[in-house]
Amino acid sequence: MSVLSEELREKIRAEFPKYPNKRAVTLPALHLVHDTLRAVSREAIVEIAELLELHPAEVHDTMTFYNFFKDETNPLGRHRVWFCRSISCMLRGGEELLETVCHKYNVHPGETSPDGRMTVEFAECLGACEGAPCILVDDVCHMNVNPASASALIDKL
Amino acid sequence: MATFEPALFARINKPDSASLKTYQADGGYSRLKEFLSMAPGDVTNIVKDSGLRGRGGAGFPTGLKWTFLPKDHPGPIYLAINADESEPGTFNNRYLMELDPHQLIEGIILACHAIRSQKAYLYLRYEYGTSYRVLDAAIRECRAAGILGNNILGTGVSCDIVLHRGAGAYICGEETGLIESLEGKRAWPRIKPPVPAIEGLFRKPTIVNNVETLCCVTQILYRGTEWFKSIGVPPDPNNPRDPGSYGPKLYCVSGHVNRPCCVELPLGVTARELIEEHAGGVWKGRRAKAVVPGGISMGFLSASELDTKLDFAGPGKVGCLGLGTAAVVVVDDQTSMVDVLYNCCRFMSHESCGQCTPCREGTAWMTKILERIRTGQGRTEDLDLLMEVAGSMGIIPGTTICGLSDGAAWPVKNAISKFRPEFEEYVRSRRATVTSAQQLMAVH
Numbered sequence: 103m104s105v106l107s108e109e110l111r112e113k114i115r116a117e118f119p120k121y122p123n124k125r126a127v128t129l130p131a132l133h134l135v136h137d138t139l140r141a142v143s144r145e146a147i148v149e150i151a152e153l154l155e156l157h158p159a160e161v162h163d164t165m166t167f168y169n170f171f172k173d174e175t176n177p178l179g180r181h182r183v184w185f186c187r188s189i190s191c192m193l194r195g196g197e198e199l200l201e202t203v204c205h206k207y208n209v210h211p212g213e214t215s216p217d218g219r220m221t222v223e224f225a226e227c228l229g230a231c232e233g234a235p236c237i238l239v240d241d242v243c244h245m246n247v248n249p250a251s252a253s254a255l256i257d258k259l
Numbered sequence: 260m261a262t263f264e265p266a267l268f269a270r271i272n273k274p275d276s277a278s279l280k281t282y283q284a285d286g287g288y289s290r291l292k293e294f295l296s297m298a299p300g301d302v303t304n305i306v307k308d309s310g311l312r313g314r315g316g317a318g319f320p321t322g323l324k325w326t327f328l329p330k331d332h333p334g335p336i337y338l339a340i341n342a343d344e345s346e347p348g349t350f351n352n353r354y355l356m357e358l359d360p361h362q363l364i365e366g367i368i369l370a371c372h373a374i375r376s377q378k379a380y381l382y383l384r385y386e387y388g389t390s391y392r393v394l395d396a397a398i399r400e401c402r403a404a405g406i407l408g409n410n411i412l413g414t415g416v417s418c419d420i421v422l423h424r425g426a427g428a429y430i431c432g433e434e435t436g437l438i439e440s441l442e443g444k445r446a447w448p449r450i451k452p453p454v455p456a457i458e459g460l461f462r463k464p465t466i467v468n469n470v471e472t473l474c475c476v477t478q479i480l481y482r483g484t485e486w487f488k489s490i491g492v493p494p495d496p497n498n499p500r501d502p503g504s505y506g507p508k509l510y511c512v513s514g515h516v517n518r519p520c521c522v523e524l525p526l527g528v529t530a531r532e533l534i535e536e537h538a539g540g541v542w543k544g545r546r547a548k549a550v551v552p553g554g555i556s557m558g559f560l561s562a563s564e565l566d567t568k569l570d571f572a573g574p575g576k577v578g579c580l581g582l583g584t585a586a587v588v589v590v591d592d593q594t595s596m597v598d599v600l601y602n603c604c605r606f607m608s609h610e611s612c613g614q615c616t617p618c619r620e621g622t623a624w625m626t627k628i629l630e631r632i633r634t635g636q637g638r639t640e641d642l643d644l645l646m647e648v649a650g651s652m653g654i655i656p657g658t659t660i661c662g663l664s665d666g667a668a669w670p671v672k673n674a675i676s677k678f679r680p681e682f683e684e685y686v687r688s689r690r691a692t693v694t695s696a697q698q699l700m701a702v703h
Binding site: 130160168194227 | 384
C-alpha cells in the first residue's frame with residue numbers, strides 16, 4: 103500500500119519536463135506531498151526517491167535542510183500560521199503578537215493547536231515590512247496585524 | 260529631484276496593473292520584436308553601457324556579468340532569477356512581481372536573448388504566495404499571446420520561464436546556494452571559481468540576476484542608456500574603480516516611521532530624506548537612534564550619519580558593509596540597541612546554512628553571548644569577545660565560502676563600535692539585577 107496516491111504521483115511526474123534532470127523536482131515534489139498529506143513521512147520519502155530515481159537519503163537530506171517540511175511525528179494542522187519575528191516586525195510588536203497568540207490558543211511555535219486547526223510558526227522576515235507586524239496564513243500575507251485581528255483571522259480558519 | 264518620474268513604479272497604481280492588457284496599453288512588449296532582432300551582444304552592450312549594477316545586494320555590474328559567459332558555448336545556457344528576497348527589511352521585489360509582472364517578464368526575455376538562453380528559472384521564496392499566483396497568471400497570458408514559448412512573435416527566438424518555489428531559507432538568495440537549491444539539494448553555496456557564468460545551474464553556464472535588476476533592463480532598453488545615466492550618481496573622479504551608481508532604485512523604509520513604504524528614487528538619496536520626506540518621519544515624535552541602510556547585513560548608521568547618501572558607495576564611507584538591498588529600517592531612541600542586535604544575530608544564526616564552521620559557530624555564539632547579556636549575566640569583556648568573533652568570520656577575513664557571514668558580522672561590528680557606551684551601560688545595569696552566584700554560573 104503506497105503512501106502517495108496515483109494522482110499525487112502524476113502531479114510530481116508533470117514537473118519532470120520543466121527540468122533537465124529528476125533530482126531538481128525534489129523541492130516541487132516535497133511541496134506537493136507536504137501540502138496534500140500535511141507531513142512527509144519516511145515512507146513518503148522512499149516513494150519520492152523512487153519516482154525521482156534518487157537514494158532516499160538524498161531526499162531526506164534536502165528535506166531536512168529546509169526547516170519547512172514536517173515529518174510524520176509532527177504533522178501540520180489544517181492551516182499554518184507564520185508570525186514574523188525579524189527586525190521590522192519586532193520593532194512594531196511582532197514578538198508580543200506571537201506570544202499573545204500562543205497563550206490564547208495554548209500552542210508553542212512549531213506546534214499544532216489541540217483542535218488540529220492550525221500550526222503556529224515563527225517566521226524570519228516575510229518581506230512585508232511596510233505592514234509590520236505581519237503574519238502569513240498558509241501562503242497569504244496579512245499586514246498590520248494586532249492580537250485582536252490575528253484572533254479574528256484564526257477563529258475564521 | 261522634483262522632476263523625477265518613477266519608471267519601475269510607473270504602473271503600480273493603475274487599475275489592473277498586473278494584466279497584459281494594462282502593460283501593453285503603456286507600450287509594453289511593443290518593441291520586443293525589434294529588440295529580439297538585435298544581435299545578443301548588442302543587447303549586452305546596451306546594458307553594459309548603461310552602468311546598471313545588480314540590485315540584489317552586491318552591486319556587481321550586470322552587463323559585465325553577462326560577458327563572463329563562455330563564447331560560442333553550444334548550450335544550454337540558463338538564466339536564474341533571484342526572487343528569494345529574504346533580507347530583513349526588504350520587500351521591493353514583491354511590489355514588482357505582484358503589481359507589474361510583465362515588466363519583469365519582458366526583462367527576463369531580453370536578458371535571455373542577450374545571454375542566448377532559452378530557459379529561465381525564477382526561484383521564488385515560498386512566502387510570496389501572491390507573487391507566485393500573479394506571475395503564474397502572467398506567464399500563461401504571455402504563452403497564449405506568443406510572447407513566451409517557441410519562436411516569440413515570429414522572431415525565431417525562444418524562451419520560457421519555470422517558476423520554482425523555495426522552502427523558507429535565506430541562504431537561497433546567495434546565487435550559488437540558489438543554484439544548489441534549484442538542483443534539488445541543500446542550499447550550500449559553492450566555492451568560486453568557477454563562477455556560475457562558467458559553470459552554474461545543472462553544471463551549465465548560468466547568469467543569476469535579481470528581479471529589480473531585470474526590471475531595470477526593460478526600462479533601459481525602452482528609454483535608453485542616456486536616460487538611465489541621467490539618474491543617480493556618476494563615478495567618483497578620485498576613485499578609478501568606482502563604476503558609479505546610475506539609475507532609479509526602489510528604497511524600502513520600515514520600522515519606527517509614520518508611513519513605512521517602498522518608493523522609487525534616484526540612487527543617492529540620503530537616509531534622512533527618505534525618513535523625513537517619504538516615510539512621514541520617525542513615529543511618536545521620537546528621534547532616530549540607528550538606521551539600517553540596506554538590510555541588516557549592512558550594519559547601522561548612527562543618528563549623526565543620516566545624511567549619508569544611499570548609493571553604492573555611500574554606506575561604506577561610514578563603516579557599513581554597503582548599500583545592500585537599500586532596505587532602510589529605522590530604530591527610534593526608546594529602543595535598546597542590545598535588543599536590535601540580538602534580533603539580527605538570532606536571524607543570522609537561524610539562517611546560517613552550517614557549511615562553514617566560523618559562520619555556523621560564530622553566529623550561534625554571538626547570539627548566545629547576547630542572550631547572556633540580556634539576562635544580566637554578561638560582562639563588559641563580552642563586547643570585545645563579540646568583536647573578536649565577528650572579526651573572524653566571513654569572506655573578508657577569508658574564512659567562509661559566502662558572504663552571509665560578513666553580513667552576520669557587520670551589524671555586530673557596527674553596533675558595538677558606534678554604540679559602545681550604550682552596550683556597556685546595559686551590561687552594568689542588567690548585572691545589578693542578578694546575584695553574583697548567577698553571574699558565576701553563567702561564566703563557568
